[in-house]
Structure formats: structure tokens, C-alpha cells
Amino acid sequence: MTTEGALARLIRSSADRTAAAEREVCDLCAAPVADEHAHLYDTGQQEVRCVCGPCSVLFADAAAGDGQYRLVPRRRVRLPKVDTAVLGVPVGLVFFVPRADGTVTAEGPSPAGAMRWEVDAAAWQQLAETCPQLATVEPEVEALLVNTVHGLDEHWIVPVDDCYRMIAVVRREWRGMSGGGRIWPALEQFFEDLTERP
Known part of the structure; x- marks a missing residue:
């Protein structure tokens, strides 16, 4: 007992x-x-x-x-279509983070985590001239989040923690070489759940 x-x-x-x-x-x-x-x-x-x-x-x-x-701020702002072609990033699911030193990085999710590369800072400035809201993005802690895959056309200013949550969704749901059948519905749901907030 x-x-x-x-x-x-x-x-x-x-x-x-x-x-x-x-x-x-x-x-x-x-x-x-x-x-x-x-x-x-x-x-x-x-x-x-x-x-x-x-x-x-x-x-x-x-x-x-x-x-x-x-x-990390909490604001989320949905933007009209932003033509990011000037940034020279050939992927449709990516986020851009301006840095305190004036550089800008692009980061995209992959099954292994985030891929990161530097973007031409002058190109970022050129894009900000066409979309003035981008000039308000706080370095290091906010990002321009873009999703143009599978017919979507999403452009958001978000806190960087939202971007890392998106990366976690990709890592969790990715299957096989092409991502499998779960990844795209999960990403669509992630973007549907984003809500604007000041």
C-alpha cells in the first residue's frame, strides 16, 4: 500500500x-x-x-x-501589392528585415530553417519610395512579409516573431522534396490568421 x-x-x-x-x-x-x-x-x-x-x-x-x-512591436499592417522585383529575390515566400547598420536581409523558410541573404540597400530605398509605409519599418524588429506562392498575393509589415512563426510552420509541415500536401494549406491558414493591429 x-x-x-x-x-x-x-x-x-x-x-x-x-x-x-x-x-x-x-x-x-x-x-x-x-x-x-x-x-x-x-x-x-x-x-x-x-x-x-x-x-x-x-x-x-x-x-x-x-x-x-x-x-518586438505588435503592429501588423496589410499593404497593397508591393512590387518586390526590384529587390532581386526570386522566391515567393520571403521576409525582408532592414538592419540597424543600413543593410537589408531577405529570409526565406526551408525545411531546414531560414535561408538568409543580403539585399541591395539602395533597392530597398527605391522600393520604400514607391511604398512609403516601408520607411516606417523598425530595423531588426519588423519585416516586410511577402507570399506570392500558389496564387496568393500577401504583403504585410509584421513583427519579426510572426516571420519566425511562419518558418516554424514550414519546418513542421514540410514533407518530402516538394513540401507535400500539408504545407500549402498550413501556410494559407497562417496568412488567413494574420489580422491588422496598430
């Missing part, structure tokens, strides 16, 4: 630890975070980090933390 009780407690304790380990926590203070939570962009590591509400307040000013951590 005692052994069974101890075994049950051990199993419950192990399950509780597993559930706790699966919950997301703040990368700064380790407090649990809600499903919808803020993110910081670590400029040194070029990574997005989860952050709780109280810690996010510390980085509301872009100069906080000597600029190593930048609070």
Missing part, C-alpha cells in the same frame, strides 16, 4: 515536472509567460526571446539595455 502510494506520487510529480518544463517561461527572469506574450530581439545573438509582461516594460525604450535587447 505504501509502495503504491509512493509510486503514484512519483508518477504525479514526474508528470507535473514535465508539464512545467513544457510551459514557456521568460528568458530573462524565468517567470511563466502566457500563450500570448511579448518578445525581445537579442541583437547580439540575432534571436527572438520570450519575455513576461513586467520584463517587457523594462525594454519599452529602445535605448534600454544599451540596445542589446529590442522589444
Whole structure:
């Protein structure tokens, strides 16, 4: 009887630890975070980090933390068709991130993660002249997200964490050499779920 009780407690304790380990926590203070939570962009590591509400307040000013951590904004703006041909990127699912040093990178998802290459900064400026909203994209933490595959024509200014979520969708759903039958419906759903917010 005692052994069974101890075994049950051990199993419950192990399950509780597993559930706790699966919950997301703040990368700064380790407090649990809600499903919808803020993110910081670590400029040194070029990574997005989860952050709780109280810690996010510390980085509301872009100069906080000597600029190593930048609070990722929440705004999403759907744009009219943007002719990105001037950027010379031959793929239809890509996001463009202006950098603090004036460069611009293009990143596209693949089954192995993100592919990244540099875009001509002058071409980006030329595109921003035709679409003035692009001049408002915050370096490092916002992106122009483009999807023109399978007949779609989506152009958005989004937080970079949305772009990384898209990459995760591709990695999770890709099958075989061509992506399989699950990838395209999953991407369509990802774009359908994007909603504009200030």
C-alpha cells in the first residue's frame, strides 16, 4: 500500500515536472509567460526571446539595455501589392528585415530553417519610395512579409516573431522534396490568421 502510494506520487510529480518544463517561461527572469506574450530581439545573438509582461516594460525604450535587447512591436499592417522585383529575390515566400547598420536581409523558410541573404540597400530605398509605409519599418524588429506562392498575393509589415512563426510552420509541415500536401494549406491558414493591429 505504501509502495503504491509512493509510486503514484512519483508518477504525479514526474508528470507535473514535465508539464512545467513544457510551459514557456521568460528568458530573462524565468517567470511563466502566457500563450500570448511579448518578445525581445537579442541583437547580439540575432534571436527572438520570450519575455513576461513586467520584463517587457523594462525594454519599452529602445535605448534600454544599451540596445542589446529590442522589444518586438505588435503592429501588423496589410499593404497593397508591393512590387518586390526590384529587390532581386526570386522566391515567393520571403521576409525582408532592414538592419540597424543600413543593410537589408531577405529570409526565406526551408525545411531546414531560414535561408538568409543580403539585399541591395539602395533597392530597398527605391522600393520604400514607391511604398512609403516601408520607411516606417523598425530595423531588426519588423519585416516586410511577402507570399506570392500558389496564387496568393500577401504583403504585410509584421513583427519579426510572426516571420519566425511562419518558418516554424514550414519546418513542421514540410514533407518530402516538394513540401507535400500539408504545407500549402498550413501556410494559407497562417496568412488567413494574420489580422491588422496598430
